[in-house]
Amino acid sequence: MNYISNLHKILSKSIFTITAEIGPPKSSDNTIIIEKGKILKDYADAFNITDNQTAVVRMSSLSASKILVDNDIEPIMQITCRDRNRIALQSDILGAAALGVKNILCLTGDHQSFGNHPESKGVFDVDSIQLIQIVKNMRDNGIFQNGEKITSKKPALFIGAATNPFLKCTEFAVDRLEKKINAGTNFVQTQSVFNIDKFNIWMDEIKSRGLDEMIHIIAGVSPLKSKKMANRMKFQIPGVDIPDDLYARMEKSEKPEVEGYKISLELTNMIKKIKGVHGIHYTALFWERIIPELVINSKLTFKDRNIKF
Numbered sequence: 001m002n003y004i005s006n007l008h009k010i011l012s013k014s015i016f017t018i019t020a021e022i023g024p025p026k027s028s029d030n031t032i033i034i035e036k037g038k039i040l041k042d043y044a045d046a047f048n049i050t051d052n053q054t055a056v057v058r059m060s061s062l063s064a065s066k067i068l069v070d071n072d073i074e075p076i077m078q079i080t081c082r083d084r085n086r087i088a089l090q091s092d093i094l095g096a097a098a099l100g101v102k103n104i105l106c107l108t109g110d111h112q113s114f115g116n117h118p119e120s121k122g123v124f125d126v127d128s129i130q131l132i133q134i135v136k137n138m139r140d141n142g143i144f145q146n147g148e149k150i151t152s153k154k155p156a157l158f159i160g161a162a163t164n165p166f167l168k169c170t171e172f173a174v175d176r177l178e179k180k181i182n183a184g185t186n187f188v189q190t191q192s193v194f195n196i197d198k199f200n201i202w203m204d205e206i207k208s209r210g211l212d213e214m215i216h217i218i219a220g221v222s223p224l225k226s227k228k229m230a231n232r233m234k235f236q237i238p239g240v241d242i243p244d245d246l247y248a249r250m251e252k253s254e255k256p257e258v259e260g261y262k263i264s265l266e267l268t269n270m271i272k273k274i275k276g277v278h279g280i281h282y283t284a285l286f287w288e289r290i291i292p293e294l295v296i297n298s299k300l301t302f303k304d305r306n307i308k309f
Helices: 006-012 030-043 061-070 086-098 128-141 170-183 196-208 227-235 244-252 256-271 290-297
Strands: 017-022 046-049 075-080 103-107 158-163 187-192 216-221 279-282
Touching: 006 017, 017 030, 017 216, 030 046, 030 061, 030 290, 046 061, 061 075, 061 086, 075 086, 086 128, 103 128, 128 158, 128 170, 158 170, 170 196, 196 216, 196 256, 216 256, 227 244, 227 256, 244 256, 256 290
Parallel strands: 017 046, 017 279, 046 075, 075 103, 103 158, 158 187, 187 216, 216 279
Antiparallel strands: none
16 A cells, blocks of 8 residues: 555554644744654654644744654644635645645634734635545645646645534534545544543444544543643633543642643543544643653553554
8 A cells, every 4th residue: 555644654554643733933943843843753653733823823834844854753734724715725735745744634723813913814715624625636636626637746645634522512523524524534633632421422423423434533632731721721712621520630739730641641541442543642732741751651652552443
């Protein structure tokens, strides 16, 4: 089999996969990306490069992804519909493939009103489902969105998407994921999992439709570093579901960093036992150094990663 990327190969070989997030800086300092990559390089299979996450201006995901490629680290380049029309999206897709990017994560994007330029105009020419279809047609059929043929080399990209298992209506959440699968998604990363019970309900619906056989599901885990972070994620971040008992543990702890680590390790060990889950995506939010400890202590090191889905 010809694999598009290392991530594609590992998922295809039924090896429990690890991905991790690297947030570009609010500057042109490439050393920040390089240093984060060095910390995490031996503890994940591929690394998400965010695209102006929360609508805050940062180094472009395309540039940051190229920095990782140049340092022999495999990026997953996030691309959002918020800031680009279909012309710019397809242009960046071609550019990313030409620069050695092999994985792409298609997102609609956080609304600009949440960011540091709330007066800016969002584009939203297409949404994430349409973008997935555009990338698939460029890759598989060699055509642009308007039906025009790509003149020579097609972009070889492993296509990813995001999903939120914690919407009020589980069936609606799964319906939307199914649309992304039908559009051409190869793998999906979930919203951060704190509520295992709700996540299991979502996974039961996924399995009842056979969708776990059609796509690689990578569950999100976000280590809580402080009481402030726990409070913000529980009460201010849409789509995050932190159960009251976990929140209370953080609030009562005299060492919230330690407690947050323990919670993440417990969640990791529970998630990796859930049938149909193919990997874990760590989003450490400026706490990247904790990821190697989580990977090692949950027996997910490269040497020991032999879990089969």
